[in-house]
Amino acid sequence: MKIIVQKYGGTSVGSIEKIQRVADRIITNKEKGYHMVVIVSAMGDFTDELVSLAKQIDPNPSGREYDALLATGESISSSLLAMMLTSKGHDAISLTGWQAGVYTEDTPNKAKILDVKPDRIQGELTDNKIVIVNGFQGINSDDDITTIGRGGSDTSAVAIAAALKAECCEIYTDVDGVYTTNPSLVKEAKKHNFIDYDEMLELASLGAQVLHPRAVEGAKAYGLKLVVRSSYNFNEGTIVREVSDMEIKNPVTGIAYDENTSKIAIKGLPDKPGIAGDLFTELAVASINVDMIVQSNQTDDHNDIAFTMPRDEYKTAIELTEAFSKKVGAKGVTSKENVSKVSIVGVGMVSSPGVAAKMFSILGTNKINIDLITTSEIKISCIIDTEETDKTVKLLHSGFNLDK
Amino acid sequence: MKIIVQKYGGTSVGSIEKIQRVADRIITNKEKGYHMVVIVSAMGDFTDELVSLAKQIDPNPSGREYDALLATGESISSSLLAMMLTSKGHDAISLTGWQAGVYTEDTPNKAKILDVKPDRIQGELTDNKIVIVNGFQGINSDDDITTIGRGGSDTSAVAIAAALKAECCEIYTDVDGVYTTNPSLVKEAKKHNFIDYDEMLELASLGAQVLHPRAVEGAKAYGLKLVVRSSYNFNEGTIVREVSDMEIKNPVTGIAYDENTSKIAIKGLPDKPGIAGDLFTELAVASINVDMIVQSNQTDDHNDIAFTMPRDEYKTAIELTEAFSKKVGAKGVTSKENVSKVSIVGVGMVSSPGVAAKMFSILGTNKINIDLITTSEIKISCIIDTEETDKTVKLLHSGFNLDK
Numbered sequence: 001m002k003i004i005v006q007k008y009g010g011t012s013v014g015s016i017e018k019i020q021r022v023a024d025r026i027i028t029n030k031e032k033g034y035h036m037v038v039i040v041s042a043m044g045d046f047t048d049e050l051v052s053l054a055k056q057i058d059p060n061p062s063g064r065e066y067d068a069l070l071a072t073g074e075s076i077s078s079s080l081l082a083m084m085l086t087s088k089g090h091d092a093i094s095l096t097g098w099q100a101g102v103y104t105e106d107t108p109n110k111a112k113i114l115d116v117k118p119d120r121i122q123g124e125l126t127d128n129k130i131v132i133v134n135g136f137q138g139i140n141s142d143d144d145i146t147t148i149g150r151g152g153s154d155t156s157a158v159a160i161a162a163a164l165k166a167e168c169c170e171i172y173t174d175v176d177g178v179y180t181t182n183p184s185l186v187k188e189a190k191k192h193n194f195i196d197y198d199e200m201l202e203l204a205s206l207g208a209q210v211l212h213p214r215a216v217e218g219a220k221a222y223g224l225k226l227v228v229r230s231s232y233n234f235n236e237g238t239i240v241r242e243v244s245d246m247e248i249k250n251p252v253t254g255i256a257y258d259e260n261t262s263k264i265a266i267k268g269l270p271d272k273p274g275i276a277g278d279l280f281t282e283l284a285v286a287s288i289n290v291d292m293i294v295q296s297n298q299t300d301d302h303n304d305i306a307f308t309m310p311r312d313e314y315k316t317a318i319e320l321t322e323a324f325s326k327k328v329g330a331k332g333v334t335s336k337e338n339v340s341k342v343s344i345v346g347v348g349m350v351s352s353p354g355v356a357a358k359m360f361s362i363l364g365t366n367k368i369n370i371d372l373i374t375t376s377e378i379k380i381s382c383i384i385d386t387e388e389t390d391k392t393v394k395l396l397h398s399g400f401n402l403d404k
Numbered sequence: 405m406k407i408i409v410q411k412y413g414g415t416s417v418g419s420i421e422k423i424q425r426v427a428d429r430i431i432t433n434k435e436k437g438y439h440m441v442v443i444v445s446a447m448g449d450f451t452d453e454l455v456s457l458a459k460q461i462d463p464n465p466s467g468r469e470y471d472a473l474l475a476t477g478e479s480i481s482s483s484l485l486a487m488m489l490t491s492k493g494h495d496a497i498s499l500t501g502w503q504a505g506v507y508t509e510d511t512p513n514k515a516k517i518l519d520v521k522p523d524r525i526q527g528e529l530t531d532n533k534i535v536i537v538n539g540f541q542g543i544n545s546d547d548d549i550t551t552i553g554r555g556g557s558d559t560s561a562v563a564i565a566a567a568l569k570a571e572c573c574e575i576y577t578d579v580d581g582v583y584t585t586n587p588s589l590v591k592e593a594k595k596h597n598f599i600d601y602d603e604m605l606e607l608a609s610l611g612a613q614v615l616h617p618r619a620v621e622g623a624k625a626y627g628l629k630l631v632v633r634s635s636y637n638f639n640e641g642t643i644v645r646e647v648s649d650m651e652i653k654n655p656v657t658g659i660a661y662d663e664n665t666s667k668i669a670i671k672g673l674p675d676k677p678g679i680a681g682d683l684f685t686e687l688a689v690a691s692i693n694v695d696m697i698v699q700s701n702q703t704d705d706h707n708d709i710a711f712t713m714p715r716d717e718y719k720t721a722i723e724l725t726e727a728f729s730k731k732v733g734a735k736g737v738t739s740k741e742n743v744s745k746v747s748i749v750g751v752g753m754v755s756s757p758g759v760a761a762k763m764f765s766i767l768g769t770n771k772i773n774i775d776l777i778t779t780s781e782i783k784i785s786c787i788i789d790t791e792e793t794d795k796t797v798k799l800l801h802s803g804f805n806l807d808k
Binding site: 080 | 465549
């Protein structure tokens with residue numbers, strides 16, 4: 001019998017009424033003849049409540065105990081869902097991470113999944129039970145409970161689906177699927193019926209609420225079909241899978257953007273080996289998450305380096321950079337606090353020359369100034385003024401025919 | 405190094421502030437040079453909140469899932485307490501029931517503890533850690549989480565203390581110890597410095613809030629010293645242990661009472677074999693908890709049977725008994741909805757003749773009518789009108805010199 005793995009996030013199981021709706025959806029699949037394995041997150045904001053309790057005790061609580069604490073949230077939602085299925089006449093059983101055979105690294109809080117030994121899950125499926133598994137958690141080699149990072153239930157679902165050789169892994173969320181861009185900004189945005197794993201990874205800024213990047217990587221590694229769909233309706237959703245060249249109709253499949261970015265540039269940095277490394281080490285020690293880095297060689301003995309970071313880290317970053325500039329004798333620091341990163345993404349870009357030129361031409365024609373550019377094989381990102389974001393996204397969306 | 409096991413109930417760990425006070429008390433003992441093992445219940449009324457969620461889904465939820473759900477409460481309080489101890493500079497670790505090696509029967513909800521394998525606890529103690537263990541829970545032979553019944557954290561504490569051959573097991577609660585009777589009714593009531601295991605069991609109606617009867621039985625079986633004391637002060641509390649004849653100064657050590665009792669009597673029940681069994685089977689099927697049963701042979705071919713039950717089960721019980729009386733052709737049913745059970749308890753009664761006579765004489769002299777009497781080796785219980793309860797308890801308390 002074929003296995004379907006489904007994952008429901010915290011909002012989908014946030015109340016008894018919602019758990020009932022999830023149960024009905026599971027039963028529909030079960031009655032079609034599938035073995036069902038369901039991964040759940042904690043109810044609503046229960047995990048946040050636990051975090052708040054812990055932080056009242058210690059801003060940096062013991063990692064092992066923090067994991068033991070947070071893992072309780074998924075135990076509550078999974079046993080309630082199993083009760084609901086049982087009360088509707090379907091045999092169901094909830095399993096914790098360790099009961100389900102999810103083995104992780106020893107490190108607490110962000111332990112990677114090392115192995116899934118699905119013997120118990122398979123045994124319960126053979127007994128014709130619906131199996132509910134706590135997402136977000138596992139067990140390490142010391143028999144201690146670990147968690148695999150916020151949003152990690154997606155990763156649990158993919159790892160379990162891969163171990164079970166499931167037909168597919170359906171990720172239920174509060175949106176219908178993956179769109180060409182944010183549909184609340186561009187009303188012509190279209191939902192993708194399918195999308196490539198790599199595109200999904202690059203669309204992280206659109207997809208962050210939808211799908212955890214580690215889950216996408218895992219699915220790609222195992223060739224597992226992922227489906228992103230809404231738990232509020234029965235629309236088809238978006239299938240994430242390998243997309244062949246033959247299927248590519250448009251080199252660009254999505255426009256992603258991030259409005260909470262700041263940019264800093266340091267001018268005339270002396271061209272000494274390791275000097276850029278020193279700057280970024282200082283920023284890393286201060287927990288600044290540097291995103292784009294662009295270095296341009298202006299003269300023989302001086303460099304200009306520009307980089308971006310999340311806007312709430314701008315103040316710390318600019319102070320550090322100015323101090324660093326004085327220390328090493330650079331010519332000075334310039335910055336813009338309010339910039340946005342706008343990206344076009346598509347696996348077809350590799351084989352379609354002129355995509356970058358078209359992007360710059362669309363922006364240039366419309367007098368939108370580009371501050372920085374970075375490119376990867378399947379993505380081109382530009383830094384622009386934040387106030388130009390909406391206009392830029394709309395222009396690119398129609399310019400690359402994404403509304404057709 | 406010597407081991408002390410402490411158990412803190414839900415009210416003692418009901419808030420972050422209270423968890424802090426518990427941590428300070430544990431540290432005081434640790435700094436005196438003891439190995440500390442601490443059993444905790446769930447915070448405040450968290451277990452009740454989980455019960456309410458489950459009952460919204462199903463009034464009779466799946467037993468296995470109910471256990472998996474309820475066991476989360478202790479995980480939360482134990483990991484918070486471990487964090488608190490760590491943040492105060494003491495190495496601490498929380499263990500679930502299965503991590504602590506608490507093995508139970510397979511039956512959910514009220515699984516008896518079969519064995520405690522304390523290897524992991526001992527290992528953590530050797531590493532000089534304070535070990536916090538989730539009370540109320542264990543694991544069965546299917547690797548499923550079980551719970552050992554409400555109030556079962558006392559039993560967990562005793563089982564773990566016995567397995568570790570601890571010096572003693574301290575049960576922290578919101579009263580100072582075990583009193584000769586309820587001190588809020590009789591202001592002359594005295595706290596016992598020590599009390600025998602069997603007396604503690606018979607004083608269950610006084611001690612129910614204080615100590616779970618199964619925990620007392622367990623402590624008696626292992627000869628483990630139990631200490632009942634308050635988590636709100638540093639008073640000595642009451643030691644529950646074997647009391648030798650030499651130590652007995654007063655044949656009566658306590659007056660227990662229960663004001664929520666009702667009595668039913670069925671008159672002229674035909675003297676057929678099994679007829680009483682039929683009546684009590686019908687009552688048991690209707691979940692009536694019959695307490696005292698007194699049968700008196702009135703004539704050769706008829707019996708009178710009287711019995712008591714909790715008052716909130718009276719209505720169901722009287723309907724059933726009246727129907728039964730008609731069915732079997734008894735002479736009729738009489739009842740009193742508002743009666744109390746007042747008991748005198750003491751291990752010294754065995755070797756002190758005249759205790760019962762003295763009790764009846766005190767009641768008779770004061771014109772208190774006795775409806776029913778039952779006796780055991782160390783207890784005599786009388787059923788009286790509820791409105792006479794306070795007066796009766798006070799008379800017996802002073803009559804047996806308990807205020808001296």
